[in-house]
Amino acid sequence: MGRFRDRAGGGAEPRTLYGIAASPGIVVGRILVLKRRTRRAGRYHLPPELVEQEVERFRRAAARAERELQDLRQALVRDLADSLSIIDSHILMVKDRMILERTVEIIRREQVNAEWALARALQRIKHRFDRIADPYIKDRYEDVKYVADRVFGLLAGRESDPLADVDEGVIVVAHDFSPEDTIRMSSEKVLGFLTEKGGLTSHTAIVARSLSIPAVVGLEQVTQLCATGDTLILDGFSGRVYLNPTPDQVTQYREYERQHKAFSDEVAYYIHLSSETLDGMTVRLAANIEMPDELQAVLRYGAEGIGLFRSEFDYFQREQAPDEEMLYATYRELVSVLAPMPVTIRTLDVGGDKFVDKLPSAMVCPDQERNPALGLRSIRFSLREPSLLKTQFRAMLRASVHGRLRILLPLITSLSELQRIRAMLARVMEDLEQRAIAFDRHVEVGIMIEVPSAVIMADVLAGEVDFFSIGTNDLIQYSLAIDRSNQYVAHMYEPFHPAVLRMIRQTVEAGHARGIEVSICGEMAGDMISTPVLLGLGVDELSMRPSAIPYAKRLLRRSTSGQLAELARDVLRCRDGGEVRNFLTGYLPRHYPEEFGS
Amino acid sequence: MKWQERRIQVDNRCGVHGRVAARLAELAREGDVSLQIVCTSGTVDCASILEVLSMALVRGTEVTVRVRGSRAEAVLDAVQELLTRQDDP
Numbered sequence: 001m002g003r004f005r006d007r008a009g010g011g012a013e014p015r016t017l018y019g020i021a022a023s024p025g026i027v028v029g030r031i032l033v034l035k036r037r038t039r040r041a042g043r044y045h046l047p048p049e050l051v052e053q054e055v056e057r058f059r060r061a062a063a064r065a066e067r068e069l070q071d072l073r074q075a076l077v078r079d080l081a082d083s084l085s086i087i088d089s090h091i092l093m094v095k096d097r098m099i100l101e102r103t104v105e106i107i108r109r110e111q112v113n114a115e116w117a118l119a120r121a122l123q124r125i126k127h128r129f130d131r132i133a134d135p136y137i138k139d140r141y142e143d144v145k146y147v148a149d150r151v152f153g154l155l156a157g158r159e160s161d162p163l164a165d166v167d168e169g170v171i172v173v174a175h176d177f178s179p180e181d182t183i184r185m186s187s188e189k190v191l192g193f194l195t196e197k198g199g200l201t202s203h204t205a206i207v208a209r210s211l212s213i214p215a216v217v218g219l220e221q222v223t224q225l226c227a228t229g230d231t232l233i234l235d236g237f238s239g240r241v242y243l244n245p246t247p248d249q250v251t252q253y254r255e256y257e258r259q260h261k262a263f264s265d266e267v268a269y270y271i272h273l274s275s276e277t278l279d280g281m282t283v284r285l286a287a288n289i290e291m292p293d294e295l296q297a298v299l300r301y302g303a304e305g306i307g308l309f310r311s312e313f314d315y316f317q318r319e320q321a322p323d324e325e326m327l328y329a330t331y332r333e334l335v336s337v338l339a340p341m342p343v344t345i346r347t348l349d350v351g352g353d354k355f356v357d358k359l360p361s362a363m364v365c366p367d368q369e370r371n372p373a374l375g376l377r378s379i380r381f382s383l384r385e386p387s388l389l390k391t392q393f394r395a396m397l398r399a400s401v402h403g404r405l406r407i408l409l410p411l412i413t414s415l416s417e418l419q420r421i422r423a424m425l426a427r428v429m430e431d432l433e434q435r436a437i438a439f440d441r442h443v444e445v446g447i448m449i450e451v452p453s454a455v456i457m458a459d460v461l462a463g464e465v466d467f468f469s470i471g472t473n474d475l476i477q478y479s480l481a482i483d484r485s486n487q488y489v490a491h492m493y494e495p496f497h498p499a500v501l502r503m504i505r506q507t508v509e510a511g512h513a514r515g516i517e518v519s520i521c522g523e524m525a526g527d528m529i530s531t532p533v534l535l536g537l538g539v540d541e542l543s544m545r546p547s548a549i550p551y552a553k554r555l556l557r558r559s560t561s562g563q564l565a566e567l568a569r570d571v572l573r574c575r576d577g578g579e580v581r582n583f584l585t586g587y588l589p590r591h592y593p594e595e596f597g598s
Numbered sequence: 599m600k601w602q603e604r605r606i607q608v609d610n611r612c613g614v615h616g617r618v619a620a621r622l623a624e625l626a627r628e629g630d631v632s633l634q635i636v637c638t639s640g641t642v643d644c645a646s647i648l649e650v651l652s653m654a655l656v657r658g659t660e661v662t663v664r665v666r667g668s669r670a671e672a673v674l675d676a677v678q679e680l681l682t683r684q685d686d687p
Contacts, residue, residue, distance in 0.1 A: 085616070085617050086616070089620040089647060093647055096647055096649075097643075097649075132652065132654040136613070137613060137651055137656070140615065140616055143616065320612060
């Protein structure tokens with residue numbers, strides 16, 4: 001068992017944690033926690049005769065760090081050009097005189113140990129970087145720390161590969177991975193990644209996807225909640241993580257894992273079939289994606305459109321906001337590849353705090369928000385920074401002539417907000433017209449329904465837009481007042497809360513009364529257990545991760561419209577989420593024995 | 599040997615950040631030249647990526663680039679090209 005301490009016999013509490021699903025796949029395994037090395041940089045005075053020996057010890061560590069980086073660079077996969085240049089600058093840093101010469105100088109002058117001297121040298125670099133106003137350049141200090149950590153580790157005599165004496169596959173858990181870490185971990189020993197920091201566009205997420213290793217990111221405090229040797233289920237589809245799972249959960253997930261593999265062949269058969277019930281009711285099954293790289297998957301799994309393109313990626317891959325041409329290129333690619341199927345592009349949907357250093361004008365400088373979920377985010381941020389939104393609109397409109405593009409506006413809470421944005425869009429259209437640039441004048445514009453006020457006012461809002469898209473994740477968070485990342489209340493996050501189901505029905509009815517389409521693009525749409533219920537509630541489109549589409553299609557093709565409607569009626573009679581789940585536990589295996597039977 | 603100098607205004611979209619600074623350091627280390635940048639906050643040797651970064655040369659900063667060595671002119675051209683390129687390498 002190598003380094004794992006024995007935790008058999010239990011005692012560790014099972015817990016469910018919710019992070020961000022960054023790379024798909026399910027794994028069950030033991031974990032290896034990589035703690036950020038706490039530097040024991042105590043100060044030790046050296047007798048004069050040992051000083052040169054200490055200098056030598058430091059030089060060897062620095063040289064070895066450089067060699068490690070060079071080796072990594074050699075081993076790099078072609079596609080990771082971005083990481084390559086990061087590693088190049090790390091190599092330059094490790095031999096920089098502010099680190100190398102300065103540390104040696106301190107060892108000699110003060111007759112101290114290398115760790116202490118290096119810490120001092122770092123401190124001086126930090127002081128200089130602290131004075132820098134430009135946030136991007138200032139952030140490079142993080143790279144200096146990565147590099148120094150590597151040297152500290154070598155000084156402490158660490159084995160260069162933390163996986164060296166692991167003899168089984170592990171899920172690697174850390175605060176954050178440096179680009180080098182993630183690449184180095186691309187071995188068969190790594191079953192999955194789990195980090196505290198990061199989002200969908202973080203380095204860990206991108207590298208994990210390119211290596212097809214399941215990953216969950218953004219799970220705060222996780223390195224403190226678990227220890228090396230614990231067992232963990234990591235669900236890279238949903239972002240759910242089960243720490244110290246019960247034997248039942250492990251069995252269940254191993255079964256999912258097995259089914260996932262076994263079904264893929266069988267399910268592939270459904271990819272080319274139409275998505276309709278036995279009695280001919282059609283529902284569009286579309287894909288949620290965030291970058292054009294995923295188009296292959298969209299086509300492979302037989303999606304009938306893109307129900308949600310999260311447009312953030314272009315904004316976070318670079319140091320500055322993308323220009324119109326860059327966005328246009330992305331949107332045109334999506335729209336023309338999918339044509340004539342629809343591509344729904346959501347405008348920038350982020351918190352202002354994540355964006356502040358990318359703004360040319362630096363007009364928005366939100367203070368530390370006390371309550372970011374209720375703060376300057378999503379469409380509110382776009383309204384504060386209209387130039388960003390206008391650029392995005394122009395790119396979308398220009399792309400609209402290449403196929404069927406639908407514009408989706410997030411987090412709408414009132415009619416006046418919507419009207420302001422539509423007026424802005426109209427001005428962008430006029431401008432394009434004057435410059436004789438082609439666009440689709442009748443481009444469809446829709447809104448996300450993800451706050452209770454939008455549900456309640458759905459009948460009014462429906463008169464102003466061409467479609468609704470229900471974002472269940474935020475709708476649940478805002479209506480149940482649950483922050484799913486808060487460990488104390490996460491268990492109360494309940495998609496089957498009758499309030500949520502009723503809101504979905506109310507939105508569908510309001511939309512249909514005005515003859516507009518209603519779609520669901522939250523996580524719920526791709527969850528097999530909820531698919532029949534959502535279908536029964538009458539939605540016109542379910543949008544989910546591409547790989548879930550064949551499963552949803554198979555469910556749909558084994559149902560009749562009458563049976564689904566009846567299921568929804570029964571479920572809506574339940575008085576709380578528990579009753580709904582109990583009901584489904586009986587219902588699903590009866591009606592869909594292959595999917596839900598034991 | 600004498601220093602050759604050139605005034606250059608930094609025009610990289612993101613200023614002299616990681617990649618530009620790395621390239622400068624490579625130029626300075628490619629042998630046979632000394633390469634320095636002088637601006638209001640002082641003089642740095644470009645061979646040190648950390649010193650260059652810590653000067654925070656944002657877009658629009660005026661600097662004097664000084665080179666000494668046999669290929670001084672060619673290096674100055676390369677630096678000018680590097681500091682005025684708008685799309686980052």
